[in-house]
Amino acid sequence: MTKTEYCVSAEDVMALLDGELSAADARTISAHVEECSECALVVEQLRGVSQALSTWNVPEVSMAVDEFVEEQVEKLHSRRSMMRVRFSPRNLFAVGGSVAGALVMFLLAAVLARPHGQLARMSVTAPTTEERQYAPPPARSDHIVPEAASHASLDAVSMRALASFEDRSPTTTAPMIARRCR
Amino acid sequence: MFGFFRRRVADRAQAEELTQETFLALLRSAPHYRPPATFRTYLYAIGFNVLRAYRRKAVFRAMFSGTNDREPAARDSLDGEIVLRDALSRLERVDREILLLREFEQLSYAEIADVLRLPLNTVRSRLFRARMALREMLASPVREKTLTVSAEQEERV
Numbered sequence: 001m002t003k004t005e006y007c008v009s010a011e012d013v014m015a016l017l018d019g020e021l022s023a024a025d026a027r028t029i030s031a032h033v034e035e036c037s038e039c040a041l042v043v044e045q046l047r048g049v050s051q052a053l054s055t056w057n058v059p060e061v062s063m064a065v066d067e068f069v070e071e072q073v074e075k076l077h078s079r080r081s082m083m084r085v086r087f088s089p090r091n092l093f094a095v096g097g098s099v100a101g102a103l104v105m106f107l108l109a110a111v112l113a114r115p116h117g118q119l120a121r122m123s124v125t126a127p128t129t130e131e132r133q134y135a136p137p138p139a140r141s142d143h144i145v146p147e148a149a150s151h152a153s154l155d156a157v158s159m160r161a162l163a164s165f166e167d168r169s170p171t172t173t174a175p176m177i178a179r180r181c182r
Numbered sequence: 183m184f185g186f187f188r189r190r191v192a193d194r195a196q197a198e199e200l201t202q203e204t205f206l207a208l209l210r211s212a213p214h215y216r217p218p219a220t221f222r223t224y225l226y227a228i229g230f231n232v233l234r235a236y237r238r239k240a241v242f243r244a245m246f247s248g249t250n251d252r253e254p255a256a257r258d259s260l261d262g263e264i265v266l267r268d269a270l271s272r273l274e275r276v277d278r279e280i281l282l283l284r285e286f287e288q289l290s291y292a293e294i295a296d297v298l299r300l301p302l303n304t305v306r307s308r309l310f311r312a313r314m315a316l317r318e319m320l321a322s323p324v325r326e327k328t329l330t331v332s333a334e335q336e337e338r339v
Binding site for chain 1: 184185188189198201202205206209212262263266281284285286290291306307309310313314316317320
């Protein structure tokens with residue numbers, strides 16, 4: 001069944017029957033088939049094959065398969081809708097807002113706590129003459145843990161403030177601080 | 183999809199199982215589906231992958247069990263179906279798949295070329311060859327011979 005056996009390609013005739021030709025080609029081939037007995041025979045043979053195959057019917061698939069597929073589709077839908085709720089832009093916006101709020105609060109707290117820190121650092125780095133008098137020797141101060149050091153300096157500041165109010169001499173309280181630091 | 187498997191696998195229960203498997207695979211791979219490919223092409227491509235895996239397993243099983251359960255005869259098949267199955271089984275594998283995709287799944291030549299990854303012209307020429315070969319098989323006296331053989335087989339079962 002080559003092209004030489006027919007006036008036009010037999011495959012073109014088949015493509016015409018399958019609706020695979022362009023409108024222009026379909027018109028040309030169709031017009032030819034009407035006049036050519038050989039091509040008309042090809043049409044008949046091809047139709048015969050299709051007809052024979054069309055008798056092969058397959059019964060409906062059992063309900064169990066339908067139900068299984070529906071069940072799987074339902075499961076997938078519910079899983080996807082859950083994912084959508086969890087990662088929706090609205091939720092992401094809320095989470096982002098909370099994180100930003102927490103960050104702002106943290107920064108605010110850091111800024112408010114800053115003066116005390118500075119004061120403490122100042123008292124540690126630049127002790128007053130009274131403190132210098134009662135402060136432990138430098139070799140020993142190395143053994144003081146940083147936390148204790150900051151407590152000591154804070155105590156010194158608060159004691160000084162108290163003394164200024166109560167008109168008491170800081171010399172009475174300073175030895176206590178020095179002892180505690182050791 | 184069940185028809186796709188039922189015409190390729192003689193055992194009904196097996197065809198149903200493969201249908202389920204295909205839909206599961208389809209659901210799992212849905213995010214990878216890209217619209218330029220038609221949905222039918224995508225679906226049948228998955229179907230072919232499932233079928234290939236099934237056939238590989240069947241060959242493997244047959245190797246170890248020593249039995250050939252590649253295409254078990256369907257007891258509930260009609261005579262016409264048996265004749266068609268027999269005729270189709272004598273076609274070259276690719277020709278048979280092209281013919282089945284065209285006749286039963288109504289895929290266009292381009293879709294068949296996509297699913298089977300073949301050039302369009304190859305699909306066209308092989309489809310013509312398969313149709314003509316099938317016509318000869320169905321028209322020849324082999325048909326009666328096959329019918330007799332299948333009747334004998336059924337009697338033996």
